[in-house]
Amino acid sequence: xxxxxxxxxxxxxxxxxxxxxxxxxxxxxxxxxxxxxxxxxxxxxxxxxxxxxxxxxxxxxxxxxxxxxxxxxxxxxxxxxxxxxxxxxxxxxxxxxxxxxxxxxxxxxxxxxxxxxxxxxxxx
Numbered sequence: 001x002x003x004x005x006x007x008x009x010x011x012x013x014x015x016x017x018x019x020x021x022x023x024x025x026x027x028x029x030x031x032x033x034x035x036x037x038x039x040x041x042x043x044x045x046x047x048x049x050x051x052x053x054x055x056x057x058x059x060x061x062x063x064x065x066x067x068x069x070x071x072x073x074x075x076x077x078x079x080x081x082x083x084x085x086x087x088x089x090x091x092x093x094x095x096x097x098x099x100x101x102x103x104x105x106x107x108x109x110x111x112x113x114x115x116x117x118x119x120x121x122x123x124x
Contacts, residue, residue: 027067028075032086034116035064037101041111044102048095050087059086070123 019025021079036050038068039060043049064083070092071078104111 003069016062021077027071027078028082030116030119031064031071031078033112033123034091034120035060035083036090038116039063040099041101041105041113044105046087046102047093047097047099049091050090051093051095058067061087066120066124070120074106079119083102 002022006018007012033043039056040046040050041061043056045053045056050060056108061083065080067081068078068080098106101111101113
């Protein structure tokens, strides 16, 4: 399936990268969804809150940490350094910027909060 998407992107000129470790990449994305997207939606917090408020950063890191523990248990190579690196990325974003899940909450759209939370509980 990856090769089919690669061929399509090559034909259409869409830039892409194919991760060396696809499972790690999927788990990294899941960790960020749980830690950053969910927490920002629950707190109704744009990136600036994570840049300025230590407690918001700690909550994000705790939520990411729950996924990290599960990933480590099943042999996925994620580390606390991945969380810290993303916190540095957030530090460089526009303070008024918002995660997609926060935008969904503000627009009254359904979010993945329950799905992500249930998955963490089921796997943890």
